[in-house]
Amino acid sequence: MGALLDAWRLAVGTLTAVPVSPPRTVDARTAGRAMLLAPLAAAPLGLLVAAVAVLGRELGLTALVTAVLAVAGLAAGSRALHLDGLSDTADGLTASYDRRRSLEVMKSGTAGPAGVTAVVLVLLLQVAALTSVLREDRGWLVAGVLVCLSRCALALACTRGVPGARPDGLGATYVGSVGPLATAALWLTAAVVAALLAGVPGLLAALAAAAVVVLLLRRTVTRFGGVTGDVFGASVELALATLLVVVSAS
Template identity: 80%
Template structure:
């Protein structure tokens, strides 16, 4: 029970603003379990988005305004953790074709034009797509589930066989920590849950989000030699945007 509790604390403490006790041990095995638990750890965030959507509907707010408030709540609930990774990833991949230079830019933590543009465009896409989802009968519930499912992207990025770009940094502990069969099982579970709440469109959304994340990981491996913590954060934001866009169609 101890190792599993450590993994749960690591997932919740890293991915949400919910206060938890720090894990006693953080190693590759704990990190891998934490990535598999990420969708469950995000349940408070999903519930927050769903509640915002439902309350907005009951108060008669427009779907667009409700979507803005829901995304704002999600950003606050995750401490903008993944958005920071998205910005750094965009800056790193556009700054130079030199691997070392790109990694230095990503590590600097400052946001350049590419990073700002990426955050604005991805957040805008999320808001617009979420507004369309919220206009449907059970849109608030679908939105909450999709927030949780977007965190499946983390297991994809941490699957064994996906190399790390550097030996240090936040992502180094997580790289290669998830077994491929565990990742496959998580993706199948995500597709099943998506089908239960959104029908066939939910399965298509999961497949599309998986494809987008795989393309990002492939690009990271080609340009940087592997993934970093920033790449993992970017994958979550892109996965959520893709899930919402497909679900809104």
């Protein structure tokens, strides 16, 4: 029970701005459990997005304004951690074909042109797709659940067999901490939830999000020799954008 509580605290404390007590132990086993709990740990973020959507409708705000506020709230609620990872990953992928140079750029913490462009484009995609989703009767519910499901990307990025790019850094403890069967079970559950929520488009959205994350992981492993904490963040943002875009297309 104590180990599970540590994993829960690690997941909530890392992925949200909700204050929690620090875990007593942080090791690969705890990290793996935390990544599997990530969709549940993101529930406060999903509730935040849903609440903004409902409040925006009650106040008579347009779907576009509500979507912007919801995405802004989501960024604040996650301390923009995943957006930072997206920015650094984009900069690393475009900085150089030299692995060491790319990792140095990612570690510098400064945002380059590629990073800024990636963040802007992904946020625009999220806002545009969310605007369409919020026009539906249950849009607030769909949006909130998709936020939680997007965190399944973390388990995929931390699956055993996906190498780490460096032995240190924020993501080192998480690399390879999730078993392949556990990852498959989590994504299967996500696909079922998405299908129950949004029908066939929901199922397709889950499959598309998983495919996008796999493509990102393949590219970063090829370029960097493995994944980093920044790649974890990028996978979440791209998964969310994909889920919203595919569901909104219906």
